[in-house]
Amino acid sequence: MAAIYPVILCGGSGTRLWPASRSDQPKQFLKLVGDRSSFQETVLRVKDIPGVAEVVVVTGEAMVAFVAEQTAEIGAWATILVEPEARDSAPAVAAAAAYVQAQDPAGVVLMLAADHHIAQPEIFQQAAVTAARAAEQGYIVTFGVQPTVPATGFGYIRPGAPLLDGSVREVAAFVEKPDQATAERYLLEGYLWNSGNFAFQASTLLAEFDVFEPTVAAAARGCVAGLALEAGIGRLNREAFAQAKKISLDYAIMERTQKAAVAPAAFAWSDLGAWDAIWEASTRDDDGNAWAGDVELHGSSNVLVRSTGPYVGVIGVNDIVVVAEPDAVLVCHRKDSQAVKTLVDGLKAKGRSIASRKNAVSNGAETLVSTDGFDVELRRWSAGETVLLPVSTIQLLEGVIEMGGEVYAAGALLTLDVEGQARAIGAATLLVTRPR
Structure with missing residues (x-):
């Protein structure tokens, strides 16, 4: 089997997890579920997959220190590729593929988001090996998670005919986030959640970029040409990277390629995309409550309460989220946690810096x-x-x-x-x- 190169995409600001997650400290580096960040959990999940040769992290300059410190904190190592600017996911993935191909022409990339929660790493590791084997046969494999509820916050995949030994299937269609009624139908009809994680040979993906987005392919090869690593950090060539079109991997390749396949996976998965997802993934007491920090609960149920600043007392409420930071407090119903992004967008429109960075404090x-x-x-x-x-x-x-x-x-x-x-x-x- 070809060597596997996990590539962890470590961008984004996690707007829906405000006020804990902001541009200067995004959600993938926060310890929201357990005592490690989702980035750290991702690194630990992939480093022991059989056949892994090198873990690669793609991130922006502002996040390099976070990546370096958090990998060291768990006793791990990763090569860090630094994007000169954010140009959506396709250029980042293409650049990582070009880097891997330069190291190993037959290498298989396992492309993963840094901010996902997977409760059963052993099942994930088995699925990763299955997907890598299919990738060696020329497929671009996406992980399709078997739904447990009719969720409206995820995109879906309609699987087609079995491929190879039946361990993967054709992708009959990618579909956008559905309404509730459609999600209930998808659950009954065997659709899968689109996890946004992939496996492919670096050479296969770059060949598809050559066909569908040649400027992205050229920029990817150009930005790693002559790349030198210093202490495991490589900064992609700014001029070459800037020539790449701003486009997502889904639009650039996955919705156009004839090589898409899906590996159905049974691991418990969440993209930790909003506070209700954090509540779902957290350990809860007999009343369904999850909390962290200087918090006290009385007569409440199914609540999520977190504080990194003041003491928070909660009495006689149900199904709410309370998140207290030293400079901001959020209170909302759990079912409305997707609307936090709207609140943050409003703060940005008003020019409030609190929307994207944690304001200076002088206490403590x-x-x-x-x-x-x-x-x-x-x-x-x-x-x-x-x-x-x-x-x-x-x-x-x-x-x-x-x-x-x-x-x-x-x-x-x-x-x-x-x-x-x-x-x-x-x-x-x-x-x-x-x-x-």
């Missing part, structure tokens, strides 16, 4: 020493927290922070002559000495 300091001349404070930051630091001397005791475009690790000693805004990449602890 514990004073250790206070004299007439200076204060010494111990500051503990949550992952992704952005803080305005005063004129001071900073010693970073634990974690990693980003400040002024530079990334600093534990042990760093900084002197600030002016106030500066810093962001914690993961939890961080600092010793701050400032004049009074």
Whole structure:
């Protein structure tokens, strides 16, 4: 069997999971279900698949530090390909395919989203091997998840005739997100959820790009030509990448190719696309409640409550979502959680920065020493927290922070002559000495 190269697409901002997920700290890096992020779970899921040669992550410059820190946190390693700009999924996938083909002309790409939740990794790994074998035969294989409910938030696949040994099937049709009645019919008729994850030989996909989107194919090959990795990070050529058309993989290839196949999969899957999906994927108590942070519940059922900031008390309510961040609080009915995107779009239209980044806060300091001349404070930051630091001397005791475009690790000693805004990449602890 050909070597497998998992390619994890690590872009997007997860608007429907506001206020926890924002552009400067998107959902794939948040620990929303369990004690690891969905990105970390994805890396762990793929690294032990039989035949895996190299894990590749495609992301933007702003997310490189997140990727590097979170892979190191779980004892893993990945090659990081950095997009110069976001141009939708097709250019990113094509560039990754060109990179893999340059390493291994027969290599099979396992293309995965970074923000999905799969509760049964062993079943997923078996499905991945099945899909990779079909990919070796020239098919572009998508994972079709067997539905458990008539969901309206996913696209669907209508499977066709069996292929090869029957482990995969033709794709008779890709269909858009249905209304409730149509989703109920799809469930009865054996349609599959379109997970948006794929397996293909790099050479097969690039050949299809040559046919359907030749500018994307040329840009992909051009942006990896002469690519040099430094500490496992390769920055795609900006000029070449900019020539690629902005288009999704679905529109560029999957809805046009004659090589599409679907591998039906029985693993429990969610795209964690909204707060109701987080509730579904979370461990819940006997009353159906899931919570995280400084939270207390009384007489409530089927609620999701999370806080990274203030204490949150919830009494006598059902079927709601409460998400509290230091700078914003969301309260909605679980069934309305898809509408969070509309709220965020409204904030953006008003020019509110809170829609896309976590605003600076200056609290969270514990004073250790206070004299007439200076204060010494111990500051503990949550992952992704952005803080305005005063004129001071900073010693970073634990974690990693980003400040002024530079990334600093534990042990760093900084002197600030002016106030500066810093962001914690993961939890961080600092010793701050400032004049009074």
